[in-house]
Amino acid sequence: MMLCVLFLAAIPAKAFYFSTNLDAIDPGYTPNSQNVDRQWALSKAHFTDAWDKTTGSTAVVVAVIDTGIDATHEDLKQVKYLSGYDFIHNLGIDSGSDSDDNGHGTLVAGVLAATANNGLGVVGTNWSVTLMPLKALDASGNGTSDNVAKAIIWATDKGANIINLSLGGVGFGQDVALSNAVSYAFNHNVTIVAAAGNDTASFGGNLDVEPVFPICDDNSQNMIIGVTAVDSNDQKPSFSNYGKNCVDVSAPGKRILSTIGRDPVTRAKSPNTYAYASGTSLAAPFVSGQAALLKSAFPNATNKQIRDRIISTADPIDALNTTQCGGPCTGKLGSGRINVISSLAAKILPEAINEGDVIEVAETGLRYVISGGKRLLLSDFVHQQRYSGVAPRKVNLSEVITFPEGQYAPPVDGTLFKNPYDPTVYYMMNGLKMPVTYQVFLSRGLAFDRMVTLTDAEVRSWLLGRFLPPVDGTLVRSRTNPTVYWVVGNTLHPITRGFYVERGLSIFPILYFSDADIKQFPKGEAYIR
Numbered sequence: 001m002m003l004c005v006l007f008l009a010a011i012p013a014k015a016f017y018f019s020t021n022l023d024a025i026d027p028g029y030t031p032n033s034q035n036v037d038r039q040w041a042l043s044k045a046h047f048t049d050a051w052d053k054t055t056g057s058t059a060v061v062v063a064v065i066d067t068g069i070d071a072t073h074e075d076l077k078q079v080k081y082l083s084g085y086d087f088i089h090n091l092g093i094d095s096g097s098d099s100d101d102n103g104h105g106t107l108v109a110g111v112l113a114a115t116a117n118n119g120l121g122v123v124g125t126n127w128s129v130t131l132m133p134l135k136a137l138d139a140s141g142n143g144t145s146d147n148v149a150k151a152i153i154w155a156t157d158k159g160a161n162i163i164n165l166s167l168g169g170v171g172f173g174q175d176v177a178l179s180n181a182v183s184y185a186f187n188h189n190v191t192i193v194a195a196a197g198n199d200t201a202s203f204g205g206n207l208d209v210e211p212v213f214p215i216c217d218d219n220s221q222n223m224i225i226g227v228t229a230v231d232s233n234d235q236k237p238s239f240s241n242y243g244k245n246c247v248d249v250s251a252p253g254k255r256i257l258s259t260i261g262r263d264p265v266t267r268a269k270s271p272n273t274y275a276y277a278s279g280t281s282l283a284a285p286f287v288s289g290q291a292a293l294l295k296s297a298f299p300n301a302t303n304k305q306i307r308d309r310i311i312s313t314a315d316p317i318d319a320l321n322t323t324q325c326g327g328p329c330t331g332k333l334g335s336g337r338i339n340v341i342s343s344l345a346a347k348i349l350p351e352a353i354n355e356g357d358v359i360e361v362a363e364t365g366l367r368y369v370i371s372g373g374k375r376l377l378l379s380d381f382v383h384q385q386r387y388s389g390v391a392p393r394k395v396n397l398s399e400v401i402t403f404p405e406g407q408y409a410p411p412v413d414g415t416l417f418k419n420p421y422d423p424t425v426y427y428m429m430n431g432l433k434m435p436v437t438y439q440v441f442l443s444r445g446l447a448f449d450r451m452v453t454l455t456d457a458e459v460r461s462w463l464l465g466r467f468l469p470p471v472d473g474t475l476v477r478s479r480t481n482p483t484v485y486w487v488v489g490n491t492l493h494p495i496t497r498g499f500y501v502e503r504g505l506s507i508f509p510i511l512y513f514s515d516a517d518i519k520q521f522p523k524g525e526a527y528i529r
Contacts, residue, residue, distance in 0.1 A: 028122035028257050028274065033232060039122055040232050041252030045286055047125050049341035050293055055116070056126030057296035062112060062162045062288055063155035065148060068099030068135040070106040070261030074272040075114045075121040084133035085154055087147040093133050101139040103262035107277050108166050109133075110259030111285040112292070121274055122257055125289025126296075132160055137167060139267060146525060148214070149181035152192075156185045161295050164288040165194040165224075166281035168212050176491045176524055179217050179430065186223035191295070191303040193288045195280035196228040196241040204228075204236065206325070206332075207243030211463045216246040220410050220431030222372020225291070225307055226334070229253025229283040234317040234337050236324040240280055242332040245407050245463050248307075248373070249314045249334040253283030290340045298348045304355065305348045308373040311335045312402035313342035335404040353393075353400060358383070360392035361400065367392050374406035379458055382409050407461040416451040419459040425451060429490065432465030437517055443470045467520040475510040478518050484510070491524035498529030 030038035031048055042048050058080045071081055077096065084093035093099045100106045113124040113131055134151040137143040148167065155163050163185060185192055194215040199205035207216060207226075215226040226247045229240040231254040236242060240253065260275040262268065287310065294306050301309075314336035321329035353359065357370045358378065367383060368375035378387070386409070411417065415428045416436070425441065426433040436446070469487050470476060476485040476492055484500065485492035500506070513521075 025117060025119050026121065026123050036232050036255045039257050041256060041286060042123065042125070044232060044234075044252055045290070045338050046341040047289070047293075050344050051127070053341070053344050054293050054297045056128040056293055058128050058130050059299070060126075060162070060292045060295045061130045061132055061160045062164060062292055063132040063134055063151075063160035064105055064108055064112070064164050065134045065136050065151045065155065066100075066105030066108055066164075066166060067102035067137045067139070067141060068093065068105045069109045069131065069133040070098040070100045070103075070259075071096045071133070072098045072271070073106060073110075073259050073261050075118070075259050076106070076109055078115045078118070079109075079113045080128075080130045082130055082132045082158065084135070085151070086135040087150055088135055088138050088143070093135065098261065099133050099135050100261060102137065102141055102267060103260045103264060103275075104137070104141055104166070104281065105133065105135070106261050107258045107275060108164060108281065108285045110274075111256065111282060112164070112289050114259055121259060125286060126292050128296075129292050132158065143167070145175040145178045145213075149175075149177040152178075152181040152185050156188050156190050160190055162191045162193065162288050162291045164285050165192065165214055166284045168195060168197055168214055175213065176489055176522065178214055179219065182214055182217045182223055183219060186221070186303065189303050191291045191306050192224045193284050193291065194224045194226055195284040196226055196243070196247050198239040198279050199241055204239055204325070205241040207241055207246045208332075208461075208463070209243075211246060212241060216463055218246070218372065218431060220371070222248070222307070222374060225249065225287055225310060227251050227280060227284045227287045228333055229278070229280045230317065230333070230337050231255075234315075234320050236321050236329060236333060237278065238324075239278070240283075242325050242329060244331045245461070247332065247334045248311050248404075249287060250317060250337045251283040251286040252337075253280055254278045256282040258282070287338060290338055290343060293340060294343060294348075297344055301348045304373070309343045309348060310338060311373045311404060313339050313345075315339045315342075331405060353395065353403070358387050358390050358392045359395045359400060361397050362394055363397045368400070368405075369409045370400075370403060371409065372406070373403065375400055375403040376406045376409040377461075378409050379455065381452060381454060382411050385411055385415070408458045410462055416446055417454050417459065418451060419456045420453055421456055422459075426459070427468045428462075429465065429468070431463065433459065433462045434465040434468040435520075436468045437513075439511065439513065440468055440470050443474065443511060444468075466522045467517060469521045470511055473508055475505060475508045476513060476518065476521070477510060478515045479512050480515060481518075485518070485521075486527060489524070490522065492518070492521045493524045494526045496526070496528045499527050502529055
């Protein structure tokens with residue numbers, strides 16, 4: 001169980017929080033994309049244009065996995081809700097109740113669904129939608145990957161079409177329960193949207209170097225639409241994380257006006273109030289809102305079609321971000337800032353170039369495989385390993401320009417490899433390169449004659465996972481810490497003495513590792529008697 005946190009950038013309290021009871025139609029709304037004192041983002045991302053085609057549908061269900069939602073707020077109480085669940089206190093959440101003791105989830109809900117044309121506050125991206133409140137974060141905004149995983153499965157089983165995850169953390173890396181939950185939802189046709197996260201560094205964090213989960217929990221299938229933030233000038237704010245592997249699109253996320261029911265400093269109840277907030281937490285629900293409008297306009301669209309349409313219709317912004325990523329942001333902010341009206345412009349049909357196609361671009365001679373709505377560079381080794389006998393289809397760059405270029409296509413799971421400039425040996429698993437210690441190399445019966453040397457560019461492009469653990473069934477501990485772990489599903493599970501005896505685990509040998517190595521292995525929930 002690992003901690004997760006919500007993604008709000010720090011803002012001085014005086015600039016953050018205010019109450020409004022102005023006698024005007026939705027006084028927070030503006031059609032001016034440069035009016036940062038009002039809802040500039042709706043015009044910037046072209047929601048205002050999209051509303052001529054659809055304002056949403058209550059048949060579309062968006063699950064908000066967060067701190068809960070204050071459904072009693074004046075600008076949210078007319079929204080349709082399904083009953084939800086509080087995974088912090090193990091209680092049901094009644095439709096229309098206040099389940100948010102932090103305020104963060106209510107901010108997210110306001111971006112998605114604040115009531116339009118009621119003369120109060122602000123306007124949501126969808127005038128009609130159904131929200132499902134799922135509380136997986138506590139009053140301080142913290143939670144566990146286990147509860148987030150449970151919430152994802154709960155939302156999927158209860159009929160959610162879209163899941164918004166304005167949360168995450170580096171500690172989520174290689175959490176099997178969370179990764180499995182993401183796969184479960186994706187395979188049940190749920191569109192999943194997650195925030196890229198914020199960093200205190202001068203330029204934000206590079207997710208290609210230090211992945212954040214669940215946004216990077218894609219298992220090489222791009223199961224999650226990863227979202228970073230931009231300001232009213234389409235520039236990445238200093239706090240927003242970035243990266244070619246995990247970020248698919250950018251969305252407004254600086255000085256966003258939305259609903260809140262708690263004082264942002266004291267967390268005291270403050271009914272019917274509003275806040276300016278910044279962070280990728282606010283960018284994610286704009287994309288979830290876009291997905292909801294697409295689902296309302298095209299009810300039979302699959303999650304892959306919705307994902308691909310959102311990515312392929314974004315407005316390019318790399319030219320506006322030449323220094324914001326510690327240098328040029330080329331390819332690191334996804335395909336661009338979302339454009340909702342463009343995504344609704346035509347009927348969703350299968351593309352002429354389809355998922356899984358192997359192509360060669362005539363102008364460059366580069367080969368790609370279409371995967372997860374992106375074109376992944378295809379090396380000679382991976383082409384031979386995964387697509388032996390498949391002749392690339394010759395295409396022009398103009399035919400595939402809507403598929404943003406991603407990382408190199410990874411080799412098959414189980415491939416043992418290194419790059420020519422680093423002695424580290426890696427093992428590919430679920431789209432992550434996992435470093436292999438010498439002891440694990442021996443215990444797994446790996447052989448150097450199975451190892452391949454790949455290019456530095458390939459190896460650096462793949463996300464770094466935790467250390468490869470010993471084989472399933474192995475017992476593991478350090479010489480200084482008495483905790484014993486049982487390896488199941490490539491994950492270390494701490495076990496109690498009673499469990500050890502009851503399961504007859506004494507037949508298994510115990511492998512001893514340093515404390516530093518054990519910290520790097522993927523961990524799972526404890527097994528107790």
